Amino acid sequence: MKKIIIGSLFSMLLLNSCSVDDSINEDPNVAYTTTAESVVSYAQKSLSDYVNTPSVNENNFRLTMQYWQETTYVNESNYDFVNRNVSNNIWTDNYVQVLNNLSKAKGLIEAYTPAAAEVSTWPVTKKNQLAIVDLMMVYTYQNLVDTFGNIPYSQALQLDAYPLPVYDDAATIYSSLIQRAKDDVLALTSGSSFGAGDYYYQGDTAKWKKFGNSLLLKLGIAIADSNPSLAQSTVANAIAGGVMTSAGDNCQLPYQTASPNYNPLYDALVASGRDDYIAAAPFVNFLKANADPRISVYYQLNEDDEYLGQDVGQPGEVDVYSRIGEFAHEPDHPGIILNYTEVAFYLAEAAARWGTSAPATAYATAVQASMNEWGIASADASAYLAAHPYNAGNWKESIGLQAWAAFFNQGQTSWNFYRRLDYPILSAPSTAAPEAGGKVPVRMTYPVREQSVNGSNWSAASAAIGGDKLTTKIFWDKF
Known part of the structure; x- marks a missing residue:
């Protein structure tokens, strides 16, 4: 068996740790050898890395929303996501690196026997820890639904019982996530939780409560066109409970300046030694037309001292076109989860x-x-x-x-607004992959691996949503 030993974010041990994916061969008679706090730390960094990376192997939403453009290999700018098995990587990042670790953390919390000095405070600590872990699970499941539609949920993370999990109806999952988030917010109370092992809020339960209500707000707004009554009541509940009111409430990971703990933006734009990305013309032109002062933060001037973006789907030289802004070249730029x-x-x-x-x-x-x-x-x-x-x-x-x-x-956040509100009006490049049907994608297709390993359930899910296509709308994308 491969044991999972998860170290601090601030040590090399983190990168050398094994993934929970290896638990498929785990001996059930051997103890899971780590602490809940360590597993949560690992899951938080994994979640932030996925949400914030610009890697074309995992997260292409900056390309889809026509903020960035590739310089040489333009497959993903043309919506060819199969070439790099992008959906497989999204699935693994979220189910294995994040959700499975959080599920393990729940088990460790439930099984923990407090020391004598902790007996009086453990019930409150336990309650807070479970609520925090579950809120992160709710956030991650919402991302997956918003990306794919119907996904494994009720049978997910139960490898022994359900090695080939069914896909649940996406709207039903949303209703469950809303209830879970409400319950988690109610469960949070003043007292201890994870402390320094919580990289997002350092165990501050008041901040987690604001995060929980803000997540409820996000869930409610998402379904505004598909289930208006549930959406409105969820939003009202969230606002009454208290959402974020300033940047001081941001949920984010404080990346560091040294490897392996710097921001994945820095990893892709600086540490990799590659020049893979430039500005995309549609967004640069929009900013210029509207005299938007943020253009100087988002991009750098090119060799002619102007802001210039390349046409979507076309290769282009660095410095002929604008580079991505200096903020993305800072190794410790925070990794945003929800702000x-x-x-x-x-x-x-x-x-x-x-x-x-x-x-x-x-x-x-x-x-x-x-x-x-x-x-x-x-x-x-x-x-x-x-x-x-x-x-x-x-x-x-x-x-x-x-x-x-x-x-x-925040590429996926932008993509969600685009699909829900139908603005901006974006056009697919003429060179787009045939799978896109001449349109900007409105979902990701399921992993190819699911077709071969979990084929029956994949087939049923595909039929239920109207086809496993880039053009199939998520249930809440009604117009």
Whole structure:
């Protein structure tokens, strides 16, 4: 058997640890040799690495949303995701590196026998730890549903009982995730949890409660067009419970300056020694047309001292076209999981849909949050807002375009807004892979490995969603 020994984020042991994927051969009579805190630490870094990486092998949403463009090998810019088995890697990153580790952490928490000095405080600590672990599971499952649609859920993470798990209905999974998040928020109370082993909030349960309510808000907004009543009640519950109110509430991983713990952006753009990415023309042109001050943060000037993007799907030389901004070349740039800017945009959408607050004010707050996040001067932010006021007559365009402008470094978040609000209007390149059907993808296809290993359940899931295609809409993508 291969044991899983997981060390600190700040040690080389982390990269040398074995993946829980090896547990397929695990001896059930041998103890799982680590602590819940260590497993949570590993899962948190794994989740942040996946969400934040620009690796074409795993996370191509910056390309899909036409922020970035590849320089030489342009398969993924043309929506050819099969060549690198991208879906297989997304599946493994989330199910194995994150969810399976979190499931193991739950088991370790449940099985833990407190020392004499901990007996009086353990019930509260245990309750908080389980709630925190489950909130991270809810977040990860939502990402998977938003990527694929129907996925293994009720039988997932139970290898012995269900080696070939069924795929659950995505809308049903969402209802379950909403209830789980509500229960987790209610379970969180003042007291200890994981301490320093929690890289996101250092065990601060008040911050985790805000995260939980913000996650509820995200879940509710996602289904606004597919289940309006559940969406509205979920959003109201989240707002009443208390969501993020400033950047100080951000859920993020504090990457470090040394290998192997630097941001995956730095890994791809600097440490790799490669020049694989440049600016994409659609977004650069949008920023220039709207005199957006964030352009100087998102991109660098090219050799002619201008901001220039390459056409989507076409190769291009570095320095002829703009490089990605300096922030992405900082090894310790934080890895975002969920931040205040994202929450502010959900609140703006809630205001537009249901009048939860004044829509124009909520819109301005969201845009300002993004400007603050990227260090834009107040005068420049004010001038931008004055030139781009809220349009109540087409609020989806107002919020959708500003979300595109804001989430340059949060590709999947941007992709979700795009699919839900139908803005910005993006066109697929003429060179796009045939599988894209001439359109920008609205989902990822299931892993090829699932077709060969879990074929019967894959076939049923594919039929249930209307076909395993890049053009098949997720259940909440109604328009």
